Amino acid sequence: xxxxxxxxxxxxxxxxxxxxxxxxxxxxxxxxxxxxxxxxxxxxxxxxxxxxxxxxxxxxxxxxxxxxxxxxxxxxxxxxxxxxxxxxxxxxxxxxxxxxxxxxxxxxxxxxxxxxxxxxxxxxxxxxxxxxxxxxxxxxxxxxxxxxxxxxxxxxxxxxxxxxxxxxxxxxxxxxxxxxxxxxxxxxxxxxxxxxxxxxxxxxxxxxxxxxxxxxxxxxxxxxxxxxxxxxxxxxxxxxxxxxxxxxxxxxxxxxxxxxxxxxxxxxxxxxxxxxxxxxxxxxxxxxxxxxxxxxxxxxxxxxxxxxxxxxxxxxxxxxxxxxxxxxxxxxxxxxxxxxxxxxxxxxxxxxxxxxxxxxxxxx
Amino acid sequence: xxxxxxxxxxxxxxxxxxxxxxxxxxxxxxxxxxxxxxxxxxxxxxxxxxxxxxxxxxxxxxxxxxxxxxxxxxxxxxxxxxxxxxxxxxxxxxxxxxxxxxxxxxxxxxxxxxxxxxxxxxxxxxxxxxxxxxxx
Numbered sequence: 001x002x003x004x005x006x007x008x009x010x011x012x013x014x015x016x017x018x019x020x021x022x023x024x025x026x027x028x029x030x031x032x033x034x035x036x037x038x039x040x041x042x043x044x045x046x047x048x049x050x051x052x053x054x055x056x057x058x059x060x061x062x063x064x065x066x067x068x069x070x071x072x073x074x075x076x077x078x079x080x081x082x083x084x085x086x087x088x089x090x091x092x093x094x095x096x097x098x099x100x101x102x103x104x105x106x107x108x109x110x111x112x113x114x115x116x117x118x119x120x121x122x123x124x125x126x127x128x129x130x131x132x133x134x135x136x137x138x139x140x141x142x143x144x145x146x147x148x149x150x151x152x153x154x155x156x157x158x159x160x161x162x163x164x165x166x167x168x169x170x171x172x173x174x175x176x177x178x179x180x181x182x183x184x185x186x187x188x189x190x191x192x193x194x195x196x197x198x199x200x201x202x203x204x205x206x207x208x209x210x211x212x213x214x215x216x217x218x219x220x221x222x223x224x225x226x227x228x229x230x231x232x233x234x235x236x237x238x239x240x241x242x243x244x245x246x247x248x249x250x251x252x253x254x255x256x257x258x259x260x261x262x263x264x265x266x267x268x269x270x271x272x273x274x275x276x277x278x279x280x281x282x283x284x285x286x287x288x289x290x291x292x293x294x295x296x297x298x299x300x301x302x303x304x305x306x307x308x309x310x311x312x313x314x315x316x317x318x319x320x321x322x323x324x325x326x327x328x329x330x331x332x333x334x335x336x337x338x339x340x341x342x343x344x345x346x347x348x349x350x351x352x353x354x355x356x357x358x359x360x361x362x363x364x
Numbered sequence: 365x366x367x368x369x370x371x372x373x374x375x376x377x378x379x380x381x382x383x384x385x386x387x388x389x390x391x392x393x394x395x396x397x398x399x400x401x402x403x404x405x406x407x408x409x410x411x412x413x414x415x416x417x418x419x420x421x422x423x424x425x426x427x428x429x430x431x432x433x434x435x436x437x438x439x440x441x442x443x444x445x446x447x448x449x450x451x452x453x454x455x456x457x458x459x460x461x462x463x464x465x466x467x468x469x470x471x472x473x474x475x476x477x478x479x480x481x482x483x484x485x486x487x488x489x490x491x492x493x494x495x496x497x498x499x500x
Binding site for chain 1 (some may be wrong): 393406407409410419422423426427429430433445447448449450451453456459462463465466467468469
């Protein structure tokens, strides 16, 4: 009789302890998660009045364009000036890095909330205008600066990390969709300008091309929204300005293609039966790689050139290896915060079989 | 005159009834017997079906919350992807339309306005096949 009585008294104590333990552990895990970052207050100045009489259409198809930096010639402050927020916007956007980012799950859930709006199908998939992550992002786009490298991510050659760029791209699409759907044109333009500001921030750093291309896409999407609203409201001046900006998008992509093709070693790499690779590259291409790695107005091409240098310094002819090694020594010793460590990686790290396979497979 | 002893005796407490001890012991024994057979408040609560269901639901909810917190982020690619375009491993298939560039040989971009300039025109070109790319 006594054991039964003791058991019947213990059961509720054990049951309550289980609930308390599970609840306490859950609270501890929730508290251990990274706290939500709050963007400091910022303001965005109004777009400057465009002097339409002085507005030029940049001649990207003229011969001199070959020497231009691959950036907008039109002053984007006329369309969407940046905000004055002090925090680095990259710190927030980096949270969504795939797999490693502390908010990677939020990014995945954000992607799952995307829908296609039949009336705005050209924008692709967007999230609803009141999506919580979209609203949370808004103050972060009012920053004056965005810098991932090396403040947030180190530059580590092939292993250099990037954030989940689908997040900002989807945000630019979603703000533009919300803006175009707005009955209030002024509020709609604010949304489209927000998309343009995000694109400008992504291009601002000029360290990796992929961020630049996504930034260019954001500017393109937002400016198309501005054009549609201006057309609807009969604001021909704004529509003209937007159309000039839109005309600058495709040439920048084409010139980026051209420069990338100039230093692309994929056509010269051959996979060997033993799993290795052979490189048979003209000296002229090697010269272009060393030139791009050391100079040029557009710094974002240097990383791509340093990747090519990594292949040449390990698989090129003896003369090519010596030439590229000297260049890499020079960059590594130069102390450039962005590319000195990158050059050291390029010189000292043998290309992995995965890298070789990826480079070769890219053209297949 | 009454003696002091007699006077104090008149203030004395009357003796308890002789049956009190027996009755008290009998009552105590009856109470003890009753409490032994009747469970306490917590035990009684534990024995009700509603309380057991509530406990089971609370435990199940808490376990589910732990499981949800432990599920790793879903990823559409095997890895985060390289930041370098020429590395080949793109960051995300959905980004391909935005970051994939056609191959364009150097000096092969269309120069449409050569009539305005004296610089010799480069031949117009476009996407170049791989086999034609070995330009020294």
